[in-house]
């Protein structure tokens with residue numbers, strides 16, 4: 001017998017952006033290194049997760065990783081991430097009773113953007129991914145993209161991460177795809 005589980009699935013309501021330096025104590029900055037660190041047992045200095053704690057990872061060359069937790073892609077099956085342990089924004093304006101990890105897709109950009117600039121390839125790849133996810137049905141609105149620092153006292157995704165420009169670019173792309181003329 002088929003059991004319909006759709007009703008149990010939560011809807012994604014936003015996207016939270018991260019950089020790898022905030023959450024992974026690795027020497028190398030690439031998504032494989034973060035995933036290895038996340039999967040390593042806590043007793044060995046890792047996190048002991050079933051997979052990378054983010055739903056997606058973006059490499060410096062723009063390549064996109066999809067976390068699959070060994071079964072199905074996290075984001076498709078609404079599996080919570082382990083990227084933002086909070087239920088509301090620091091200013092209290094955004095409240096997510098089920099928790100940000102369960103309500104928002106987490107995207108990690110490989111690198112440390114407190115120290116380095118985001119490459120153009122990474123930026124564009126991140127924009128494309130967000131546009132696709134937002135069009136897939138979160139909200140066709142770039143206002144639901146948040147920096148991790150909105151929810152926790154962290155400088156993630158990094159002081160040099162061009163967050164405003166990123167959201168503006170996603171918003172423009174969404175409008176172009178919706179057939180709105182850009183003046």
Ligand SMILES: [Zn+2]
Pocket residue numbers: 017018019022023083148154156157
């Ligand atoms: Zn973060």
